[in-house]
Amino acid sequence: MSTKEQKERIELLQGTLDLLILRTLQLGPLHGHAIAKAIEFRSDDVLQVEQGSLYPALHRLIKRGWISVEEGTSENNRRAKFYRLTAKGRRQLAVETSKWDTLAAAIARILRPGEQESES
Amino acid sequence: MRLCKRMLEDLEQDLRDHLEMETQDNIDRGMSPQEARSAALRKFGNVARVKEETRAVWSVVWLEQLLQDVRYGARMLLRSPGLTVAVVLALALGIGMNAAVFTFVNALLLRPPQGVATTNKLVEVFLHDPKGSGVQSYLPFNYPDYAYYRDHSKSLEGLMAFDGDGQEAIWNQAGTGEIVHGQLVSGNLFSLAGVNAVVGRTLSVDDDRINNPRQVAVLSYPFWRQKLGGDPGIVGKTLMLDGAEFSVVGVAPAGFTGLMVGAAPDFWAPLTTQGRFTHEDQNRLTNRHSYWLIVAGKMRRSGDRKSVQAELQVLAKQVYVAQKSADDFQDARVYPLTLVPGPFRGYVGAFTGGLLAVFVIVLLIACTNAASLLLARATGRTREMATRSALGAGRGRLMRQMLVESLMLAGIAGTAGMAIAWTTARLLLELKPADIPITLAIPMDWRVVLFTVAVSLATGVLFGLAPALRASAVEAARVLKEESQSGDRKKARIRNALVVVQMAMCVVLLAGAALCVRSLINANAIDAGFDTHHIALARLDPGNLKYTPEKVNEFYARLLERVERLPGVISASYAEFLPLGTSRSEMSAGKQLGKDPSAIRVGVYRVEPGFFRTMGISLLRGRDLTQKEADSDKPDAVVINETLARSLWPGKNPVGEKIALGGEKEMSQVVGVVKNGKYRSLGEGPLPVVFRGTIPAARTLVVRTAGDSRTLLGEVSREVPIVDPLMVATGVQTIEEYMALPLFPARTVGWLLGVSGILAVVMTTIGLFGVIAYMVSQRTHEIGVRMALGARRVDVLKMVMSQGLRMTAIGLGIGLCAAFGAARLLSPLLYGIGANDPATMTSVAIGLGAIALTACYLPARKAMSVDPSVALRYE
Structure with a gap:
């Protein structure tokens, strides 16, 4: 099977998918498949997104008003739904990003105490 | 939620498109179409689960779970029907009884009277004696005070009044009389209470001018339907009420029975026509000491009860100062308008x-x-x-x-x-x-x-x-x-x-x-002090017919003569009213005229000779009143009860002693002593009581029979119009029925x-x-x-x-x-x-x-x- 060919992949932490979608949409409106591809591509295929789980997440974000949806035409001339970051979503992204940074830094401090001390 | 609906409707298509795109990508990378498809599916995950999870995003989870719980609960309750029925029945009885009592609390104390619009802006006003306490310290209004408040209050849109006791009137029609109940109301009452006529119009302020009262009436809906057959052309017709012509101007709506519990008037007439109905008190509209009006006001849109209370207190002081009389100061108290008048709410x-x-x-x-x-x-x-x-x-x-x-x-x-x-x-x-x-x-x-x-x-x-x-x-x-x-x-x-x-x-x-x-x-x-069986009662009031006192006496004498001759009748007599009823009269009694600090308050009953015998009240000493004593203008002779005898002449025989009754210029002689009875309520202790003559025109006929008093009721009512076709007996009942009230x-x-x-x-x-x-x-x-x-x-x-x-x-x-x-x-x-x-x-x-x-x-x-x-x- 193809798993062998693929690089080692990491399961996504719960909730981080939302953050990744928001970040991806910051670059411009995309349709569902494109979002999945973009996340895989930008993480050098390290992050394994089960593509289906994208859809509950997208719907969740729409419900919260962080992204909006509009009809458009995909690159191969098919009608598709394009998802666009809203102003509210942009603010949320900033909040989530700084939260993530704090979390990552904290985890890093615990995992590599020496390096952290030398840094500070 | 249109967004939700649109998103979910397209979901299937979106997922298909996604999979197709992924498959195409894989083909582009060189996989065979079949391989490409299965790889795409693998990468996508479980399609069914994705759909379900996506739907779950939009559904309100707790509501769905609640529905689940309800369905499950219903199954559980049905599984043990015996238990369910037992619990439900017990609870239903408990809840039902509480709700039933609350229905009364609501009708009496919480909701405004039926048929009244602009509900929460209505208040009731009472005069109040700041020195007194309890219900006794509250008074209805007199007309002059009412008029002053009405004309000077600024926080109220208007002040209305009605006569709290109601009026009985004889309605003469085609040679027969019938007693009807009326309520006198101020001209502004219907418009302030927001009650509109179903036929014609309601009363207006112009009907109620003190110097030019119009003899007009608004009929109650039941009276119009039942007594007048719902005549659509009733407006403009006249009713003969107490011998005066009143022209009908309209009919009130079905649910409206006035603003106070207890009254269900047949008609409403302007306050200023009161002289047509009350003959004893012709100057009620100017008399400051006649307290007969229940007063209610409608607050302005912005007003509240507090500001109205504050303003009326000022008006009360103005009235007091303007009057310069020796009377005590009377405050005004404001209550929300409900069927039970304010002071009784407690x-x-x-x-x-x-x-x-x-x-x-x-x-x-x-x-x-x-x-x-x-x-x-x-x-x-x-x-x-x-x-x-x-x-x-x-x-x-x-x-x-x-x-x-x-x-x-x-x-x-x-x-x-x-x-x-x-x-x-x-x-x-x-x-x-x-x-x-x-x-x-x-x-x-x-x-x-x-x-x-x-x-x-x-x-x-x-x-x-x-x-x-x-x-x-x-x-x-x-x-x-x-x-x-x-x-x-x-x-x-x-x-x-x-x-x-x-x-x-x-x-x-x-x-x-x-x-x-x-x-x-x-x-x-309990021993009420009189016999509670074999007695029939009837109320009579010829005062409405404006007879002279001689004519009244003649009527009563002839009626008594006829009633006594009815089969089974043992004796008959008259009293102003009976003990244990709703009416009461008191005065002071002592051993000397004028101011007497040792005088006590006694109950007073005005009766005719034969009353004691008819009622089964035992005479302990002395004798009954004679007809001459009873007819006399002055109370020459009185009969007292044991308690009064004991408190004024302890240990002595009071027969032959002189007693001074409040307000009389001469002493009266005690001619007899009767056994104690109950006068105000069945639970009371012994009270002092005087029985005297000078009985007024409105009387209660008491008839004692050897047999069943019920069979006598019809015969007694029939005798009245035989003696005088214009007269009607009201309140015809047996003594047992009468006793329902004190036992209530x-x-x-x-x-x-x-x-x-x-x-x-x-x-x-x-x-x-x-x-x-x-x-x-x-x-x-x-x-x-x-x-x-x-x-x-x-x-x-x-x-x-x-x-x-x-x-x-x-x-x-x-x-x-x-x-x-x-x-x-x-x-x-x-x-x-x-x-x-x-x-x-x-x-x-x-x-x-x-x-x-x-x-x-x-x-x-x-x-x-x-x-x-x-x-x-x-x-």
């Missing part, structure tokens, strides 16, 4: 509050019943709960499940309770004595519905909480491992405590009920407490029985072991009984203590029985004990017949 509130308290106890008993039955079932459901919890249901979810079930029970009970309340409220109205001309509408409006819903919810939470907490606290692992369902100790303790509480509450209710019922029996047997409070309370007591006993019995029966079923195994080891059947019986009886004894003990305290509140309503009557208390305790014994014996007998071999195999 009394009605206390009475209905007491009733509510009683029925809340009934409801609590029903609650404890429901709680203990549910607790018992919860034990049986321990495994179910444990399984659900092992499958991942959170504690909150389990608790919610149990609460949903109890709230469903309470909801069904509440709905049934509404129906019970509706019927009960109407039954309660039936208890009202027939001769009180009160038509009370008891509508079930939103307040009643809200109250019932709130009570049902509270009930559901109350009885559901304990089982819910217990059920959710299961330790899944332990329960599932243990094979036998050993009854939880803690749970049993809660149930036992509930039974004890129930028993205690039951004792309180039953003791109260027993006291009231016994007192009711006493009250029926005791009767109502007795009935209600009796019903609540029976309910309490039934519910407590079911509760006790249920708990013991459940205990036996839980201990079948243990009992089997005991019997296999040689325990005799009697020992088993003893064991089961002793547990039930222990709970009963504790409950009885607590209950009796509480009952002694609570009975004190009842004492003003009790006749001839002490509040702590030991016989009543003992019999309540013994009776309940006996019932408890039976409730325990039935399950105990079942326990006794346990077959050890079967029981040991049992689980």
Whole structure:
């Protein structure tokens, strides 16, 4: 099977998918498949997104008003739904990003105490 | 949610598109179409799950779970229909009785009178003597004060008034007379209260000018329909009322009966026409000492009761200063407008509050019943709960499940309770004595519905909480491992405590009920001081016909002559009014004229000769009044009762002594002494009373017969128009019917407490029985072991009984203590029985004990017949 060919992949932490979608949409409106591809591509295929789980997440974000949806035409001339970051979503992204940074830094401090001390 | 709908409708297509794109990508990378498709699917994950998860994003989770709980709960309730019906029935009765009492509280104290618009802006105003206390310190208005307030108040949009006593008038039509009831109202009343005519118009301010009153009338809807056949052309026609022509201007809407409880007028006429109806007091419109008006105002849109109160207080001072009289200062007090006039709200509130308290106890008993039955079932459901919890249901979810079930029970009970309340409220109205001309509408409006819903919810939470907490606290692992369902100790303790509480509450209710019922029996047997059988009564008032005093006397003499000749009649006489009715008159009596500090207040009854004989009042000394003494303008001779004799001439024979009556210029001679009776209420102590002549034109005819007084009623009414075709007898009734009024409070309370007591006993019995029966079923195994080891059947019986009886004894003990305290509140309503009557208390305790014994014996007998071999195999 193809798993062998693929690089080692990491399961996504719960909730981080939302953050990744928001970040991806910051670059411009995309349709569902494109979002999945973009996340895989930008993480050098390290992050394994089960593509289906994208859809509950997208719907969740729409419900919260962080992204909006509009009809458009995909690159191969098919009608598709394009998802666009809203102003509210942009603010949320900033909040989530700084939260993530704090979390990552904290985890890093615990995992590599020496390096952290030398840094500070 | 249109967005939600659109997103979900397109979901299927979106997912298909996604998969197609991924497949295309894979083909582009060089896979075969089949391989590309399966790789895309693998990468996508479970399509069905994705769809479900996506839908879940939009659905309101708790609502769906709630629906699940409700469906599940309904299945559980249907699985044990017996239990469900028992709980629902008990709760429905409890909730229903509370709602029924609340219907009255609502109709009397909370909602504005029916048919009145602009409701929350209406207030009622009373004069108030700041030095006085209680109801006596409040007065209705006199006309001059009313006019001053009406013309000077700025915080009120208008001030209306009506005559609080109502007017009886004779309606003459085609040669016959009929008594009709009227209410005099200020011209602005209909427009301020927002009551519009269904035919013609209502009264206007122009109808009610003091110097030019118009003789016009607005008819009540029932009067127009029933007496005038709903004549559509009624406007402009005239009615002969008390010999004066009143022209009809309109008909009031169906539900409107005026602004005060008790009155259901046939017509409304302007206040300023009062001279046409009241003959004794022609100058009521100028007299400051005639207090006859109930006054109500409509506040301005921005106004509130406080500012109105403040302004009226200022007006009260202005009136006082302007008058410069020696009278005491009279304040004005503002109340919200409801059927019960403001000053009486406290009394009605206390009475209905007491009733509510009683029925809340009934409801609590029903609650404890429901709680203990549910607790018992919860034990049986321990495994179910444990399984659900092992499958991942959170504690909150389990608790919610149990609460949903109890709230469903309470909801069904509440709905049934509404129906019970509706019927009960109407039954309660039936208890009202027939001769009180009160038509009370008891509508079930939103307040009643809200109250019932709130009570049902509270009930559901109350009885559901304990089982819910217990059920959710299961330790899944332990329960599932243990094979036998050993009854939880803690749970049993809660149930036992509930039974004890129930028993205690039951004792309180039953003791109260027993006291009231016994007192009711006493009250029926109480010596009113006159005979309460074989007497017929009729009210007559020729004053309306403007006869001279000679003509009035002639009428009465001829009527008496005819009535006395009726078959079976022993004697007949007249009185102004009878004791124990709604009318009362008092004056001072002493041994010297003028100011006499030793004078006492005595009740006064104006009677004709033969009154004592007819009423069965025994004459102890001296003689009755003679006709000459009775007809005299001055009270030359009087008859007094024992109490007055004893307080003025202790130890002496008062016959022949002189007595000074308040307001008289000459002394009167005591010619006789009669036995004491009851005058104001059946519960009172001995009161001093004077019987004298000088009887006014409005009288009560009393007729004594050897046979049934009921057969006499028709004959007496027929004699009146034979003597004078324009006269009508009203209030024709037997003395038994008359006595319904003084017996009314005791009767109502007795009935209600009796019903609540029976309910309490039934519910407590079911509760006790249920708990013991459940205990036996839980201990079948243990009992089997005991019997296999040689325990005799009697020992088993003893064991089961002793547990039930222990709970009963504790409950009885607590209950009796509480009952002694609570009975004190009842004492003003009790006749001839002490509040702590030991016989009543003992019999309540013994009776309940006996019932408890039976409730325990039935399950105990079942326990006794346990077959050890079967029981040991049992689980």
